[in-house]
Amino acid sequence: MDKKGEKLMVFWWFLACMIVFLVLILTTINFFAKPIDTREIQTQITFSNLYSCLVKDSYLIPEVVQKDFDLTEYCNLRSSESMQDLQFFIQVDFIDQESKNSLLDNPLKVGDGSLLNDCDLISKDKGKYFPFCTRNEGIFPIYYYAGQERKVAFFNSLIFSQYYGERVSLLKSTGLSSEEKDE
């Protein structure tokens, strides 16, 4: 190879190195800068907690069908406003197996319902800008009493989350829980 050819080879070698270098650096930054997506586990844990709270020994607790039933208070959940801030939503309904009618006047709702329509879009375009939705319909049968008669209903729920957690810049933590701090 003559001198000109050598110089040309060196140029292409450096260009190839630079491209590999840049691609690897950008991939690494992209990988570590992305928030870890735990929304699916979050919604599944919330469903599991709700099921344990509202169903005892496969029977729906009778308080649920009362008009003044407060889901957040009974199941020890965050307030609806607080869940709205965290872009989290819970909807629970109980559908009778035979009549297909709801046992409630209105489904129990907690949190930010404005993103509800996005749950239908999620199957088309899955991404971090869409909430993660866990929908359980007609999957979990439970017993309930209608008068003296034992009937079967389905525990239907729709839980979605768009909460990733947050980075805090300055922290005044002590490492102890607030309970202990007060003592």
Added chain:
Amino acid sequence: MVFRGWKLDKKGEEVVMPEVVLIILTIIFFGVLLIFIAKAASSSLFYEEVYAKKIGLSIEAAKPGTILEFNISKPYIISKENKFEESFRDKFFYFDNEENSVTIKLASEGGYKFKLMSLKSVSNPVVNIDELNKKYVLVLSVGK
């Protein structure tokens, strides 16, 4: 130009020099790249998020009365790299019982906060550091 006792003439220098420069630059390039990836992989930012979510979701899933134990050897090693090991025992884990959030801290600045959807509380969080047996654990009790 002299290479360990043997001498190159001007023509030899012209042939060898670009090759040597090329090899040195390539080594520097990939050296920097490896250091960057290793730094990113052991970054406190990444592990703060991992452990905040891991511990937060474990508390969320636990029944009241459960005692949870976490192996925290990896965060301890990272905090050592960040010269944070002295404050690690006190500041690594913080649970705000009013806000119901877990905050994990592996460096003197910053941290990662993960809020729970349920109003569970945490009591008696203890960070046990046993340097002799290389055992590093966080123990906490989940309340209602």
